Amino acid sequence: GAVVSQHPSWVICKSGTSVKIECRSLDFQATTMFWYRQFPKQSLMLMATSNEGSKATYEQGVEKDKFLINHASLTLSTLTVTSAHPEDSSFYICSARAQGRGLHYGYTFGSGTRLTVV
Amino acid sequence: RKEVEQDPGPFNVPEGATVAFNCTYSNSASQSFFWYRQDCRKEPKLLMSVYSSGNEDGRFTAQLNRASQYISLLIRDSKLSDSATYLCAVIRTASKLTFGTGTRLQVTL
Numbered sequence: 001g002a003v004v005s006q007h008p009s010w011v012i013c014k015s016g017t018s019v020k021i022e023c024r025s026l027d028f029q030a031t032t033m034f035w036y037r038q039f040p041k042q043s044l045m046l047m048a049t050s051n052e053g054s055k056a057t058y059e060q061g062v063e064k065d066k067f068l069i070n071h072a073s074l075t076l077s078t079l080t081v082t083s084a085h086p087e088d089s090s091f092y093i094c095s096a097r098a099q100g101r102g103l104h105y106g107y108t109f110g111s112g113t114r115l116t117v118v
Numbered sequence: 119r120k121e122v123e124q125d126p127g128p129f130n131v132p133e134g135a136t137v138a139f140n141c142t143y144s145n146s147a148s149q150s151f152f153w154y155r156q157d158c159r160k161e162p163k164l165l166m167s168v169y170s171s172g173n174e175d176g177r178f179t180a181q182l183n184r185a186s187q188y189i190s191l192l193i194r195d196s197k198l199s200d201s202a203t204y205l206c207a208v209i210r211t212a213s214k215l216t217f218g219t220g221t222r223l224q225v226t227l
Contacts, residue, residue, distance in 0.1 A: 032213065043205065043219040044162065049212065057212075093161055097213065106152045106207075107215050109161040 002098050003027055006110025013084055013117055021079045021113045023094030029074040030096035034107070035067075038091040050077040050094075074099075084117040091115075119144050122208055124218035131225055135196050139221045141189045141206030150209040151182050153191045155202045156220065162205055165191075196225045 003026040013019050023033055031052045036044040048058045048069055056069035068080040077096075081088055093112040097105065124141045131137050143151075151169075154162035166173060168180040168189050179192040189206050203220040210216060 034215065044217045046214060046216065049214065091159070095215070106150075106154075106164040106167060109163070112159075112161045114159070 002101070002105075002108045004094065004096055004108045004110040006094055006113060008113055009111060010114040011116070013115070015085055015117055016083055018080055018082045019084055019115060021081075021092055021094075021115075023077045023079070023096070023110050025075045025096050025098075025108075028096075028098035028101075030077075031074060031099055033071060033077040033094055033096045035069065035077075035079050036093045036095065038093065038112075044093065047079075050079075052077075081115065084115070086117045089115055089117045120218075121145060121210070121216050122206060122218040124206055124221050126219055126221060128222040128224050131196055131223070133196055133198060133225055133227055135225075136192065136194045137196055137223060138193075139191045139204055139206075139223075141191075141218050143187050143189070143206075143208045145208075145210050146184075146187060148187075148208040148210045151189050152207045152215075153178075153180055153189070154205040154207055154217070156205055157202050162217075165204070193223075196223075198225050198227070201225045 005024045033050040035047045038044045047062045048056045050069045050071040052071045058064045071077040094110045095107040153165040155165045156162040168182045170182045172181045177194045181190045205220045206218045
C-alpha cells in the first residue's frame with residue numbers, strides 16, 4: 001500500500017516554456033503532499049507543502065509564482081515550473097503520507113521527474 | 119548550521135564488512151526520525167524508522183540518541199547490493215520531512 005505515482009519521469013523543454021509535473025496517490029488519500037528538488041550530488045531540498053483545497057506553503061527562497069502548485073483533490077497534486085530556465089534543470093520529487101497513518105511510517109515518494117531545460 | 123548533518127563519505131568497504139553511519143540534527147523539537155536509501159537517479163525509499171529503544175531489521179540496526187541529538191545506522195555483513203546513498207531524515211514541524219545530505223556507501227568485492 002501507499003503508492004505514489006509521478007509523471008512524467010523525464011522531460012526536456014525549451015527555455016521559457018512551462019512544464020507540469022503530476023503526483024498521484026494511488027491507493028490512499030493525501031491531504032498534504034510535499035515537493036522536493038534535488039540537484040546532482042546534493043540532498044533533497046523541500047520546496048513547498050501542497051495542501052488539498054488551499055494554497056501551498058513555500059519554503060524560504062522558493063518563488064511561488066515560478067513554481068505553481070495545485071492540489072485540487074485528495075489524490076492529485078501538480079507542480080508547474082513556469083518560464084523554465086536552464087538553472088531549473090533538476091530532479092523533482094513528490095511525497096505523501098497516507099491520511100491517518102502515524103508519522104513513524106515515514107513518507108512515500110514518487111519516482112521523480114528529471115527536468116532538463118535547454 | 120544545517121538542520122540535519124551527515125558525513126557525505128564515500129565509505130568504501132569490502133563485502134562482509136560492518137559499516138556505521140551517524141547523523142546529527144540541530145532541533146531538539148524533532149519528532150520522528152528515519153533512514154532512507156537512495157539509489158543513483160532514483161527516489162528515496164524508506165529503510166527504517168528510528169526509535170530511542172533502537173530497532174533492528176535483519177542486517178540493519180538503527181539507534182536514536184535524543185540527548186546528543188544523533189541517529190545512527192549500522193549495516194552488518196555488507197552486500198554489494200547495499201551500495202547506495204543513505205539519507206537520514208527528521209520530522210520537526212508541520213510534518214515536514216527534512217533530509218541530510220546523504221552518505222554514499224560503496225561495497226566492493
